[in-house]
Amino acid sequence: MVRTALDQVALEVNNISKSFGGVQALKNVSFTINKGEVVGLLGDNGAGKSTLVRCISGIHQPDSGEILVNEQPVTITSPLDARACGIETVFQDLAMVPEFNITENLFLNREIRHKNPILSWLGWLDTKAMEQKGRKALNRLNSRIPSYTEKIHNLSGGQRQAVAIARAVNWGADIVIMDEPTAALGVEQSAQVNELINIISGQGVAVLLISHNMQHVSETCDRAVVLYQGTSIADVSVKEVSKEQLVSLITGASVSAA
Amino acid sequence: MIITQSQRLNFKQLALKREAFIYYIFFAVLLIFAVALHDTAFLSVNNFMNIIRQTAPVTIMAIGLTFALAVGHIDLSIGSVVALSALVGALLLQHTGIPLAIAGALLVGITIGLINGLLIERLQVSSLLITLGTMGVVTGLARQLTNLESVPIINQDFTFFFGAGEVWGIPVLLIWTLAIALVAFVVLNNLAFGRHLLAAGGSPKAARAMGINVVRVRLTALVISSSAAALAGLLYAGRLHGARYTLGEADLLTVIAAVAIGGTSLFGGRASIIGAILGSLLMGMINNGLILSGFSTNEQMIARGIILIIAVAIGIKELKNG
Numbered sequence: 187m188v189r190t191a192l193d194q195v196a197l198e199v200n201n202i203s204k205s206f207g208g209v210q211a212l213k214n215v216s217f218t219i220n221k222g223e224v225v226g227l228l229g230d231n232g233a234g235k236s237t238l239v240r241c242i243s244g245i246h247q248p249d250s251g252e253i254l255v256n257e258q259p260v261t262i263t264s265p266l267d268a269r270a271c272g273i274e275t276v277f278q279d280l281a282m283v284p285e286f287n288i289t290e291n292l293f294l295n296r297e298i299r300h301k302n303p304i305l306s307w308l309g310w311l312d313t314k315a316m317e318q319k320g321r322k323a324l325n326r327l328n329s330r331i332p333s334y335t336e337k338i339h340n341l342s343g344g345q346r347q348a349v350a351i352a353r354a355v356n357w358g359a360d361i362v363i364m365d366e367p368t369a370a371l372g373v374e375q376s377a378q379v380n381e382l383i384n385i386i387s388g389q390g391v392a393v394l395l396i397s398h399n400m401q402h403v404s405e406t407c408d409r410a411v412v413l414y415q416g417t418s419i420a421d422v423s424v425k426e427v428s429k430e431q432l433v434s435l436i437t438g439a440s441v442s443a444a
Numbered sequence: 445m446i447i448t449q450s451q452r453l454n455f456k457q458l459a460l461k462r463e464a465f466i467y468y469i470f471f472a473v474l475l476i477f478a479v480a481l482h483d484t485a486f487l488s489v490n491n492f493m494n495i496i497r498q499t500a501p502v503t504i505m506a507i508g509l510t511f512a513l514a515v516g517h518i519d520l521s522i523g524s525v526v527a528l529s530a531l532v533g534a535l536l537l538q539h540t541g542i543p544l545a546i547a548g549a550l551l552v553g554i555t556i557g558l559i560n561g562l563l564i565e566r567l568q569v570s571s572l573l574i575t576l577g578t579m580g581v582v583t584g585l586a587r588q589l590t591n592l593e594s595v596p597i598i599n600q601d602f603t604f605f606f607g608a609g610e611v612w613g614i615p616v617l618l619i620w621t622l623a624i625a626l627v628a629f630v631v632l633n634n635l636a637f638g639r640h641l642l643a644a645g646g647s648p649k650a651a652r653a654m655g656i657n658v659v660r661v662r663l664t665a666l667v668i669s670s671s672a673a674a675l676a677g678l679l680y681a682g683r684l685h686g687a688r689y690t691l692g693e694a695d696l697l698t699v700i701a702a703v704a705i706g707g708t709s710l711f712g713g714r715a716s717i718i719g720a721i722l723g724s725l726l727m728g729m730i731n732n733g734l735i736l737s738g739f740s741t742n743e744q745m746i747a748r749g750i751i752l753i754i755a756v757a758i759g760i761k762e763l764k765n766g
Binding site for chain 2: 277279281282286
């Protein structure tokens with residue numbers, strides 16, 4: 187069989203376990219995401235979704251198990267490590283400064299500095315370069331942004347998501363983790379976010395999508411990994427199961443589809 | 445047609461912006477005094493040079509405080525730092541040279557800024573309470589240091605550089621003000637550090653998530669605020685040929701009012717250096733105008749208080765409107 191880019195494993199999680207005090211939050215969880223694939227991470231509250239995501243994005247360290255990025259084992263002990271491995275997380279609150287404009291948020295703490303070495307050493311900003319690069323990043327997502335100097339607090343929820351996703355992708359992320367990206371959005375804006383997810387996965391980015399919204403999962407995801415009380419009880423192709431089956435997996439009513 | 449309309453709309457939005465407010469009030473006050481005091485020396489170049497000279501320390505404190513406010517802190521200790529650093533500088537000048545006197549005074553500022561910052565981060569208490577405490581401690585130290593005695597300065601070079609001197613006809617106090625203002629403006633608007641300051645003040649959570657060391661940024665801002673006050677202390681000492689424990693005592697209210705009216709948010713995330721300068725000049729102009737109109741210092745104090753309340757009221761209203 188001919189291996190295409192899309193068959194390559196971007197992220198592999200192997201037998202990860204994590205306990206907090208006496209509570210075991212994750213028990214031997216394993217799954218993989220291929221390049222360009224969108225995998226939904228489903229589960230009820232307390233099923234271990236957040237802990238798993240925090241282990242991958244460097245906020246927690248797993249007690250045992252390993253994480254492989256592009257088939258290489260990696261040690262992720264901080265969010266900066268995760269970023270260095272090409273893993274970007276789009277947080278639920280989006281981690282943006284409302285008073286800053288789009289460009290300023292896109293380049294927060296990763297500013298492009300002036301070409302002159304002395305000015306660069308001082309931390310002098312190259313505003314023009316950032317605007318150009320920021321524009322490119324947003325254009326890649328076909329997003330409808332009114333103006334690149336618009337402040338974040340003047341944007342709609344969907345536009346803010348677009349900026350947050352653009353920021354993640356702009357930093358060369360191979361793997362983007364999204365935490366409930368449509369939780370606070372209306373129907374039309376959710377559809378825009380779905381479109382964004384399709385665009386970035388089409389560009390080869392692996393997406394791990396945490397969601398409660400079955401509609402959203404069945405529309406955007408290729409596969410779904412279901413966590414139940416800290417273990418992964420299903421890893422299914424979304425097209426092969428119905429929404430009802432997914433719901434029964436999440437609630438623990440059926441463990442058959444796996 | 446459509447383009448002109450949108451441009452007109454933009455201009456209207458710009459004119460209504462918070463940033464523009466200081467310009468209106470500045471020129472309104474200027475106009476009022478110019479008319480009311482038309483038969484005095486208010487509108488003379490000499491008088492304006494006087495205002496600039498007198499407000500130089502306040503302007504520099506206001507620029508320093510802008511940094512603290514940018515990260516969401518208030519620094520109430522700046523007035524007391526002025527007195528202590530001026531006294532330390534003046535005492536060192538009696539025994540050593542100018543470089544050590546400057547270093548000693550600035551060290552006072554840096555140390556108090558660090559203590560403020562470390563206490564706030566360690567105890568997780570609001571900067572308002574911590575700096576109120578250090579203000580008390582530092583005021584006491586300044587009084588104790590010389591038993592309320594003044595320390596005269598006879599070093600002519602010092603009084604030239606930090607007070608009465610002129611270079612090519614430009615008062616050194618104006619040069620100090622412009623130099624500090626230029627550096628502060630560049631740091632806040634052109635450097636990555638300025639972005640991080642405002643991010644730490646505007647949304648500490650986002651700043652942290654993006655890997656900014658918020659604690660270090662906040663600490664640095666308080667050191668800048670305190671060091672600016674120490675420099676203001678040297679400027680007072682130079683202009684008045686000596687240091688006294690009362691220096692800077694009455695400046696805290698003036699500085700906070702000046703910064704607030706200039707458009708810097710008292711809640712972090714938005715800062716304006718030009719606003720701080722215009723705000724300080726406005727306060728100086730009001731003092732000067734009130735004196736020329738025959739009002740007493742008591743009435744000047746009332747005026748300062750009212751301006752602070754107006755500035756805060758506008759800031760709060762804007763905060764609610766988002």
